[in-house]
Amino acid sequence: MMETKHFVIAGIAIAVIIGLVAIFFASADPDGLESSALVLQGDKTLTGETPPDAELTEDLHGGFSYESPMPDYELPDTGIPGQVIAMLVGIAISFIIVLGVARVASGKKEAKNG
Amino acid sequence: MHIPDGFIPLLQTIIYWIIALVFIALALRWARKELSEEKVPIVAVLAAAIFAIQAFNLPVGMGTSGHLVGGALAAIILGSPYAAVFILSIVLIIQAVIFGDGGITTMGANIVNMGVIGGFVGFYAFTGFKSVIKNPYISAGIAAWFACFIPALAASVELWIAGTFPLVSGMVAMGTYHAAIGVIEAIITAVAVYLIWHARPELDWSTTEQVDLGGVTAA
Numbered sequence: 001m002m003e004t005k006h007f008v009i010a011g012i013a014i015a016v017i018i019g020l021v022a023i024f025f026a027s028a029d030p031d032g033l034e035s036s037a038l039v040l041q042g043d044k045t046l047t048g049e050t051p052p053d054a055e056l057t058e059d060l061h062g063g064f065s066y067e068s069p070m071p072d073y074e075l076p077d078t079g080i081p082g083q084v085i086a087m088l089v090g091i092a093i094s095f096i097i098v099l100g101v102a103r104v105a106s107g108k109k110e111a112k113n114g
Numbered sequence: 115m116h117i118p119d120g121f122i123p124l125l126q127t128i129i130y131w132i133i134a135l136v137f138i139a140l141a142l143r144w145a146r147k148e149l150s151e152e153k154v155p156i157v158a159v160l161a162a163a164i165f166a167i168q169a170f171n172l173p174v175g176m177g178t179s180g181h182l183v184g185g186a187l188a189a190i191i192l193g194s195p196y197a198a199v200f201i202l203s204i205v206l207i208i209q210a211v212i213f214g215d216g217g218i219t220t221m222g223a224n225i226v227n228m229g230v231i232g233g234f235v236g237f238y239a240f241t242g243f244k245s246v247i248k249n250p251y252i253s254a255g256i257a258a259w260f261a262c263f264i265p266a267l268a269a270s271v272e273l274w275i276a277g278t279f280p281l282v283s284g285m286v287a288m289g290t291y292h293a294a295i296g297v298i299e300a301i302i303t304a305v306a307v308y309l310i311w312h313a314r315p316e317l318d319w320s321t322t323e324q325v326d327l328g329g330v331t332a333a
Contacts, residue, residue: 002313004155008312011159019166025177026171032291034265035178039287040279046287059120061280066119068214072318073169089170090213094165098204099158102181103143105200106154 012095019087023080028054115269115292116209116224119217137199137230144196144272153192156314159234160188161201162239163306165208166314172298180295185232185302186261190240191310193319198233199225223272227265230237236261236303237275250311251304258303259286259296266292 002010018077031040035052038044043054059065073090123129149157156285164184171179173240184205209215231291239257244250259273270288273279279288 001315004299006151006314008155008159011156011163015159015163015166018163018170018308022166022170026169026181027173029171029173029177029179031115031171032178032180032288032295033117033269035176035291036270036284037121037281040228040284044177046290047176048234056118058118058176061120061123061276064124064217064219066211066214068210070212071214072139073213073215086213087166090165090169090208091162093208093212095158095162097208098161098201099154102145102149102154102157103202105142106149106151107146 012091015091016088019091020084023087025082030054115228115266115288116206116216116317117220117269117273119219119225121217121273121278122220122223124219125147126272126276127219127222129222130220130226134203134222134225135228137196138203138225141196141199144194144198148194148196153317157192157197157201158316160191161205163185164188164201165205167302168205168209174294174298176290176291176294178291178294180262180291181299182302183228183232183262183265184303185228186236186254186258186299187306188238189237189261190257190303190307190320191317193317194236194300195230195233198236199229212301214289218276223269227269227272231265232261233267235264244320251308254307255300255304259300262296262299263289263292266295 010110029050035044035050037056038050039046041057044050070086073083075084075085167182171181173179185202188201189195206216206221206224210218210221212315236257239260240253243253243256247253266288267285270279270284273286274281
């Protein structure tokens, strides 16, 4: 059995590798929901390619908008380094917050089934 | 399938938030009851990996791309749909608040779709297929496909109620794309379950008998 410490290190390493590879190789095509919206607003056929100038109409019902600090997983106007930073920040924050919440929520009870 | 702000009217988003909060409360209760200290770092590393892999959009043809959502993966690895609710809720909050992926008002709907529906479909499809075809990894893959496809249909119904998508063509488009994206979900989930359960065989609750929490019996 892989020790927990090694498991965590291996897991984080895999996450970082996947995240960094994603920056260079991830598809720029819209995802399933965006593609569906483009089809339904008449800018794309169901099985056809997505036109490069297709724009998603987002503010359909109005009333709320929010500017995130790192939209689209990058620091604005910083290119690849900004994307790397955003990815590492995202992985680190996900790990730390889930670790913290899980630790508090589980009540730090003793591991009884180890 | 992160629904952005503006796709669902505010009043309706509140309803999804209420449903999401009920399941988040249940997930916290699951964590208190079932989550041993041993498993806490494993839950955290799973969340970090799901965050990273969600950024990796792979082409599925038809001018579309998709990525793993991870609801089935979390639920199968940790043996509870609430594990998916727990992990996906936090990952979705981080994605929306920091990276603008998925809306703030629609976060409740996204948690319901990917965390709750994805987690429950993934978990129960897994136990169902596992009892028939025995192989846990193939079962995990098939369950993951459903855990991608069914939430996509749920999202298209929500967007129809919202007046954003028409019902039939919305379901056809969402269903078509996520049937393809589900193949990604299936393959990655099957491989990840295989790797994780081989690295940590004690996590495999599906083949070994449930170890008693008191450590006395392995009935």
